[in-house]
Amino acid sequence: MLFGANDQSVAAEEAFTNRQAQWQAVVTALTDHLHRVAGPTFDVEDFAGPRHNVLVAHGVGGIGKSTLSRKIEASLTHPEGRPAQWAEPAWPIEKLLPVRIDLARSTGIDFERLMLSIRLAVASLGRPMPAFDLALRRHWERNHPGEPLEDYLRRGGLFSRFSNAVNLPSQLQSSLADVAQVLAMPGTIGGAVGQLTTALVGALRERRQTVRALAGCARLADILEAEADLETLSFAAHLLAWDLHQLPADQRVTPVVLFDSFEEVGTRTHRDFERLLQRIVWLMPNVFFVITGRDRLQWAEEGLAGQLDWTGPTAWPGLAGHVPGARAHHGPAVRQILVGDFSPQDCDDHLARRLATGGQPLIGLDLRAAITARSHGLPLYLDLAVMRFLEIRRTGRTPQPDDFGDFPALISRTLSDLTSDERHVLRSVSLLDAFSVSLATQVAGLTHDAAALRLTDRPFIREDQSGLWPFHLHQVVRSAIRNAEDHTDDRWSEQDWHRAATRALTALGQEWAHGPRRDRAVLIGVLRQGLRLARDFNLDELGWLADAAFSYIGDSVWEPLDPPAHGHQGTELSTPADALVETLSALARRQREHRARTVQRLTAVIDSGLLPAELQEMPLYYRAKALRDIGRDEDSRRGYQQVADHGGRLAAAARRGLAQAARLAGDFPTALAAAQQLGWEGRHQRVLGDLYWVQGEVERAAEAYLAGRLEAEQHAKAGEAAHTQAMRAVAVAFTDPRQADDELDLAQRLLANLDLRATTINAAIASLIRDAGNPTLDDRVRTLRTELDAAGLTSMTPTLDVAVAFHQAVQGDHEALAATIARLREQTSNGMYAYYTDIAHFMADLPLPNDHTPPRWLDSATATRARWRALVTARRDLLRTSR
Known part of the structure; x- marks a missing residue:
């Protein structure tokens, strides 16, 4: 950089990322800490001065922060645990007391276990910590009544981790016994901790000579009087720091606490756990803390005041070196260092x-x-x-x-020390978002795993064991290999890339069909990658993608699938892969787009004629569904009929659509006969439930929906299970609001990880029916009406108005009900859902208009009227008795 310009005013500064430098940072910071603590001005009870007792090492996931943390702990524990290239520190290791605490969620750590871990490490000194032990024992008795601390430590595995853990209970007992003795209280204190602390607080307040050893701890009485919760336990960290400072000089040690995986203590908007940990660091100025995590600590930012107890560069001068907008600190005070990226x-x-x-x-x-x-x-x-x-800049251009x-130099630098096979595997896996060793070997077309195994050890390969495939290529390296001009001797031609893409598509299909897992997560993973490969490399043979596409739509979950393009220009459909990508994207996006837009997109796919015959029914069927949603019922029926006549994989679903069309037209006997022929593939129980509830037979409908949900769960169809459960909540809400709470709760849990807009709205309608008679429903109704309009779910608006009519009939609000009936008549003027007008009249026991054409009820209009009216009067009775 120094020789990159003639301008002498340009200054260049270099950053370091090597582990040796990070160890040196630890040595420097810890040496500074030891000098401060040993100095004559150090005061363990100083709660206002700046803190210099923390060092932070942060970097991206998988870069080796946990390894660094473990190496530091080992180096501070045993000289032989220090890497050879790390310099030997000047201070004696025996004067340090390291304890490493992994904050990863997988360890099951909580704040109580964290405090116990620190105290257990201190137990190796073989001495009680009287001030802290009193607070700890009081906390334990209040929060774990009847549970011996020894049992908890043994069950939680803390005894095995800390060799001196067995001494802690006896040290706690010794502390209590010593205090009881100086207070002249009888016997060994066991269950009388509350009595003991009360007596001690009184003695401290009265400044009795008998407790002068503890009287020097100014905050002890306040902490013992406070509520024994986690907040108080965090403040009790000061007591442990005070106890440590009271040790004779020749027995005094410096604890070094290493917090690893600090990013998992919470998010940058929820800092409750972080606040407790910061409190420990602040209140234990004689303890040195090494924190490793993905992000730098923000404690030196004044904007966090109120979220944390101590913030700003004055409080944490060593953490302010990399705070945006702050003046960088130089020298040993800098306490935030980067690891890797x-x-x-x-x-x-x-x-x-x-x-x-x-x-x-x-x-x-x-x-x-x-x-x-x-x-x-x-x-x-x-x-x-x-x-x-x-x-x-040298050319004179800005x-x-x-x-x-993308920088070609990234390719040459990345490939420079790889073998030929490793280079081949690396280019191959750049086609994939993530990979396993076996998948990488297949994509590369090799017969052995050695090259892929060696490649996974390279620093530009990241590992995430929680993913479908554990490895992925660093995004910048991947982009450079795919996009930058490759000047290496073994660079690939276009045909090489095309052959590799074909191998990758085949390998992904094998992974889905015969891999170690065959669940929906794998399906989505292979579809996203396979669709992109087929589209970007113009692979005409879709192969397994057709079967995978039908598996994708079969559960109605609709995870986003539209893959990002690689060199894909424009929006015109030109290949079968283009058409399939557009179809699946339209189906997933319809949960967030107006249904009219869905019709437009699917029509373009159908008109393109690019899809093979087996896939052509997919856009036809879902266009028919979207046409129904926007109120074009006759066009929808024709689409269903076309798919049913074709006899393909969606024929049963299309027959369900025709049965539902008969129901919407009010031809209930025809709909019932059709439903009984559908079977599971046609979701017969759901169709029966939809048919029964409009007859006022809501209990029968609820049973059908329950049977449908159980069938869906048996077939592992999460989307269908959520839908039938939401409709079961609708049916139950008419008769039993309390049970409806449970049904809605289950529906919400089934919907938690799904993107089903119509089903979510059905659940919201069920909650309105449950609350019918409550005068505060108007705002919720308006919100739902707006959401239906935005989504283009016109077909669901009459159902919402039936729920509103039920509410108004229960209230006896005839004027509002008349307006709702008028709105229903307008919405159903095309004949679809016209029976909703009948239902609204039945609820209020109103006569039907003379010009009204009734539907074909399953039994009779009189019986149906009686059932709907009975639901209204039952709700009125329920509301009257609950007042």
């Missing part, structure tokens, strides 16, 4: 400091943001971007964001 904030900070002139960043804010976004935190990319910036894309 940079976070976005640090990318910007790096670019701002990398080149400067006159003390100001040479690279502007907008350009820094563009480079940061494209770097994905890779330090190498940032350095290459700075070099390109200088190169463009660098622009478009100048910073």
Whole structure:
């Protein structure tokens, strides 16, 4: 950088990322801490001064932060545990007391276990910690009555982790016995902790000479008097710091607490756990803390005041070095270091400091943001971007964001020390979002796993064991291999890429059909990658993608599938893959788009004629559903009939659509006869439930919906189970509001991870029916009406108005009911759902208009009227008795 420009005013600053430098940072910070604590001015009860007892190492996931944390713990525990390249510290290790605490959720850590871990580590000193032990024992008695601490430690595995854990209960008992003795209380204190602390607080308040040993702890009485909850336990960390400071000088040690996986203590909007941990760090100034996590600590930012107890650069001067907008601190006070890749904030900070002139960043804010976004935190990319910036600047042109894309140098640097097979595997897996060793080997077309195994050890391969496939290529490296101009000797031709894409598509199909898992997560994973490959490389043979597409729609869950394009130009459909991508995208997007837009998109697919015959029925069927939703019932019926006549995979679903069309037209006997022929594939129980509830036979409908949900669960169809459960809630809500609470709760749980807009609205309608008679429903009705309009779910509006009519009939609001009936007559003027008008009249026991054409009820209009009227009067009686 120094020789990259003639301008001598341009200053360059270098950043480090190697582990040796990070160990040196630990050594420097810990040495500074030891000097401070040993100094004559150090006061363990100073609650106002700045804190210098924390060091933070942060970086992206999988970069080795946990390994670094473990290595630091080992190096502070045993000299032989220190890596050979790490320098030996000047201070004696025996004066340190390291304890590492993994905050990952998988460890089951909570704040109580965290505090116990620190105390158990201190137990190795073989001495009671009287002030803290009193508070701990009081906390334990209040929050774990009847549970011995020894049993908890043994059951929680803490005894096995801490070799001196067995000494803690006896040390606690010793502390209690000593206090009881000085207070002249009889016997060994066991269950009388409350009595003991009360007596001790009184003695402390009266400043009796007998308790002078504890009287020096100014906050002890206040903590013992406070509610024994987690907040108080966090403040009790000060008591442990005080106890440690009372040890004789020749027995005093410095605890080093290593908090790992700090990103898992919460989010940057929910800081409750973080606040407790920060309190420990602040209240234990004689303890040194090493925190490793994905993000830098924000404690030095004043904007967090109120969320945390102590904030700002004055409180945490060592943490302010990388705070945006703050003046960087230099020298040993800097206590935040990076491990590997940079976070976005640090990318910007790096670019701002990398080149400067006159003390100001040479690279502007907008350009820094563009480079940061494209770097994905890779330090190498940032350095290459700075070099390109200088190169463009030398030409006299101002660098622009478009100048910073993929760097060919990333390819050569990434491939430089790989074997030929490893280079081949690397290019192959760049086609995939994620991969396993076996999948990488198949995509590469190799017969052995060795090259893929070696590749997974490379630093640009990230590992996430919670994913479908554990490995993925660093995004910047992947983008460079796919997009940048490759000048290496073994670069691939277009045919090489096409052959690799064909192998990848085949391998993904094998993964779905014969892999270790065959669940919906795998289906979505292979579909997203397979669709993109087929589209971007114009693979005409869809193969397994057709079967996978039918499996995708079979559960009605509708996860987003539209894959990002790689060099895909325009929106015109030109290949079968284009048409299939557009079809599945339209089906998923209809949960968030107006149904008229869904009709438009599916019509374009149908008209293109690109889909093979076996897939053509898919856009035909779902266009028929969308046409029904927007009120074009005759067009919808014709579409269903076309699919049913074709006799393909969706024929049973189309016959269900025709049965439902008969129901919508009020031809209930025909709908019933059709429903009885549908079977599970045609969702017969759901059709029966839809038919029974409009007859006023809501109990019978609820039974049918329950049977439908159980069938759906038996066939592992989460979407169908959620839908039938929501409709069961609708049926039950008419008769039993209390049971409806349970049914709605189950519906919400089934919907939790699904994107089913219409089903979610059905559940909301059920909640309205449950609350019928409550005068505060108007706002909820307006909100639902707006949502239906926005979604284009016109067909559901009459159902909402039936719920409103039930509410108004229960209230006896004849004027409002008349308006609702008028609205229903207008909505159903085409003959579809016309029976909803009958139902509204039945609810209020009103005569039907003379010009009204009744539907074909399953038994008789008189019986149906009586059932609906009985539901209204039963609800009135229920409301009257509950007042």
